[in-house]
Amino acid sequence: xxxFPAAPYDTTSKVITGFVVxxxxxxxxxxxxxxxxxxxxALMPVILTVTWGFxxxxxxxxxxxxxxxxxxxxxxxxxxxxxxAEHDPAWGKGAVKVAGNGGLFGYYGTFRxxxxxxxxxxxxxxxxxxxxxxxxxxxxxxxxxxxxxxxxLTESVC
Numbered sequence: 001x002x003x004f005p006a007a008p009y010d011t012t013s014k015v016i017t018g019f020v021v022x023x024x025x026x027x028x029x030x031x032x033x034x035x036x037x038x039x040x041x042a043l044m045p046v047i048l049t050v051t052w053g054f055x056x057x058x059x060x061x062x063x064x065x066x067x068x069x070x071x072x073x074x075x076x077x078x079x080x081x082x083x084x085a086e087h088d089p090a091w092g093k094g095a096v097k098v099a100g101n102g103g104l105f106g107y108y109g110t111f112r113x114x115x116x117x118x119x120x121x122x123x124x125x126x127x128x129x130x131x132x133x134x135x136x137x138x139x140x141x142x143x144x145x146x147x148x149x150x151x152x153l154t155e156s157v158c
Contacts, residue, residue: 120137
């Protein structure tokens, strides 16, 4: 078992996250001044908490398994079938979010692109990803050190 930290957030994710945090603060202030009903203010902290809870903290490679570490509900990916994993510096180019999160505390959920087809992303940046194809599914992760991660990942299924 070996742990790999996630890559730092990219500029887009930092800007979106910062903006939403500031907007949440603004709504909280408005609710205390009586200009916004308290129940309306509660929505923003809930959104922040949930998106943070599913944000990517790192990855753990175990024999035949990749675990995506998150504050809430880690994700286990079985590395079954014909495993193909490769470093892809431009995985996010042309990717469109189908369902999930596209920048607030990272990029996770279901995405689609012409090059990769439909895939699940568990990423902190739109660059420097690792594309994993296993069990008929495609995943993208963004470890801080893609080269070392790829080495350990392929060793875990041998």
